[in-house]
Amino acid sequence: MPQIHFILKASLHEYVFNPFRPEGLSFTDEANGLEIQIKCRGDESDSDFGHRNLELIAKVSRDATERQTNFVETLVVERIVKPDETPLNLPHFLGNDEVIDLNGKIAPGYGPNVDILPRKLRELCVSTGKEMERHAIRFLQLLRWLEKVPGPEKIGYGPDIRGGLYWRTTQENYHAVPRRKRDAFTLLVGEGLKWSDETQRNFTQLWSNTGQQEPLGHQLLREAKNIADQNHRSALLICYSALEIGVKQHISKCAPDASWLAMYSPSPPLFNILRNYLPELHSGKRDFENWSEIKSELNLVYDFTQDRNRLAHRGESIEGSLENYLRITEDLLYAFDVFEGHGWAKKQVSYKFAKLMDWGPIGGGGYLTLHDPEQ
DSSP: OOEEEEEEEEESSSSOOOOOOOOOOEETTTTHHHHEEEEEOOOOOGGTTTOEEEEEEEEEEEEOOOOHHHHHIIIIIBOOOOOTTTSOOOOOOOTTTEOOOOTTTTTOOOOOGGGGOHHHHHHHHHHHHHHHHHHHHHHHHHHHHHHHHOOOOOOOOSSSOOEEEEEEESSOOEEOOOOOOOOOOOBBBOOOOOOOHHHHHHHHHHHSSSTOOOOOOOOOOHHHHHHTTTOOHHHHHHHHHHHHHHHHHHHHHHHHGGGHHHHHHHSSSSIIIIIIHHHHTTTTTTTGGTTTGGGGHHHHHHHHHHHHHHHHHHHOOSOOOOHHHHHHHHHHHHHHHHHOOOOOGGGGGHHHHHHHHHHOOOOOOOEEEEEOTTO
């Protein structure tokens, strides 16, 4: 059956490989026929690690009718649309200028929008573009969670095709899919992605679970980190929400019978839950057996709760360290991941936490940003 091959491109700013990977990275989702790559554009020196010069490329092929592939070939090769196939009334004008003549010939320099496409072909492009965008976002979110790379995110969706979508049929090169102008799609993520063999194995396991998403607690913590320097108080409140939702979701996953109480309790006693309830919940588990060793760390949660209440309920200044609260929240969120079966998360906690839990060496992270290439 004829096919149309699509490719989605997005620039990655503030993003580095560490160590540098001149070959980039690639991942294939065979179930969806999707391939995702991150690689350098043009020449890149080892010292830059791909900084400010990387792009994400997603590829997929979709079955199409012979009539649809013929339409695409004529459009991209000859820059002609058949008058009886396009929904536009010909000739077509942009202001006072004729940009598509009566016979369907497109004027030089004019980039037609998506309205030029037959309805079913347009629907195929729109649905494929949205699907690729969704997979690309999920890919980066899971990867940053796995590698503990911080960064805010802002994702915008619109009714039409993304600016970074290209297609081809039998041609060697890809051509831009006709599209409307719309709000930008952006995603900010962190730097320092290693994409080691171990990372690839762990990522494949995450990806194969189609219901797996980056936990909300991690997303909220990332937001808190991103504003910590500019807005100390807001960062503290968001960080506390990250820990609170992390505790609730962890209990819901590990103790389904208690999920309703955990999720709908307006302000659960985090310190008591961590100190008294979790040891009962995870009794006998190898990865949990040194939990009593982190008593001093859990005391930070008590102080955190007191400072959160001072700020949220009385408008008073906090007495503790926001940096410590961010750290213990991150450690606990990744610890919850470990207890839920994600062994790789042991490498993402702080050195002190890992040593107390006897989890061995830790990893690290940086800062990565993904922007829409049209911006």
